[in-house]
């Protein structure tokens with residue numbers, strides 16, 4: 511299962527026209543490689559669903575899936591918006607030149623400082639999540655003597671089929687105003703009575719890695735029922751309906767082959783149907799894909815190191831990364847596919863069933879519990895596929911292993927977009943104790959370590 515521009519050329523895995531062994535040699539391993547053409551293709555395909563139907567829309571990339579300066583530049587080239595969920599993401603997106611008008615601010619516990627930063631930056635929409643936030647936002651707007659456009663997030667009370675930790679639309683969730691208990695309506699009333707808050711529409715996000723349209727369709731049905739009720743009760747008309755993200759991608763051959771765009775097409779048809787049936791003034795449809803734009807475009811390359819054979823039990827193969835660059839297998843039981851980087855005769859002869867583990871000091875540092883692959887020897891490179899979402903963005907420097915480098919490839923060109931962390935980076939935030947320790951021969955504090 512090879513995605514986008516990934517293929518084998520002269521028995522070398524090649525992405526965006528650049529041989530992976532060359533990239534591994536140039537930038538080291540572990541290495542994240544992103545196929546830029548595939549990301550552009552996904553972004554354009556989402557837009558096309560709406561342009562074909564002449565629907566006013568906005569495609570807003572969810573920064574948390576993977577963001578970097580280069581990623582924000584790519585979004586600008588393709589005229590996508592982005593969401594941010596923290597002051598840090600806001601800072602990074604603005605620093606990379608994103609137009610604040612094309613941005614949204616999400617989150618269930620935005621601080622007053624974060625809200626102030628977003629408002630003063632001129633952020634397009636704040637997606638209000640809870641009553642405390644309405645109060646904070648009103649304070650901020652009064653202090654700043656300004657107004658702010660918002661959407662408000664409801665928990666529509668639907669359960670999509672995915673991992674519990676990535677479910678977000680059910681009633682028992684920390685996100686959004688609960689519909690069933692009337693909190694959503696109460697929130698609407700408060701927002702309508704907040705003179706500095708300009709409410710533009712509604713938002714839901716039901717979860718992540720979802721393949722079936724049913725969850726979205728149910729949420730849309732509930733949303734349009736509410737909107738119709740609120741239109742007659744309060745004279746409120748939503749100009750924007752934001753249906754969030756969560757469109758599923760393929761990690762392994764077992765995943766549903768429906769593409770995010772096929773799913774989106776089905777959801778969009780339902781959206782239009784509700785608008786027509788309820789005679790609701792056609793709102794803009796906004797979506798927030800994260801994973802579906804970057805996941806399949808990302809490949810992690812590791813170098814094989816040690817191995818351990820336990821007779822009658824299993825063969826372990828360890829690679830030079832692991833849970834520090836990809837926590838998803840440990841956190842969500844996520845599974846991935848691996849392919850060899852170089853095809854040799856020796857590889858073809860002896861497939862092995864192995865467990866692939868990382869180099870971190872945790873038994874749970876397993877990248878793949880069981881997979882059958884051509885024989886691998888120390889020094890060989892292997893590629894883990896579909897790692898573009900929630901890989902680097904969740905990376906840590908646990909065990910003081912530096913976070914990997916990230917490279918973008920397109921049309922035979924490679925661009926380093928995040929450099930590999932150095933050992934010096936790892937201690938950059940450390941502050942030594944005052945002098946006593948240093949008088950005994952500068953214990954632990956020296957800047958001439960060379961490794």
Ligand SMILES: *Cc1c(COP(=O)(O)O)cnc(C)c1O
Nearest residue numbers: 572715718755756798799800801
């Ligand atoms: C995480 C998130 C998304 C993106 O989800 P994906 O599964 O990456 O598409 C979109 N909207 C909100 C509010 C989110 O929290």
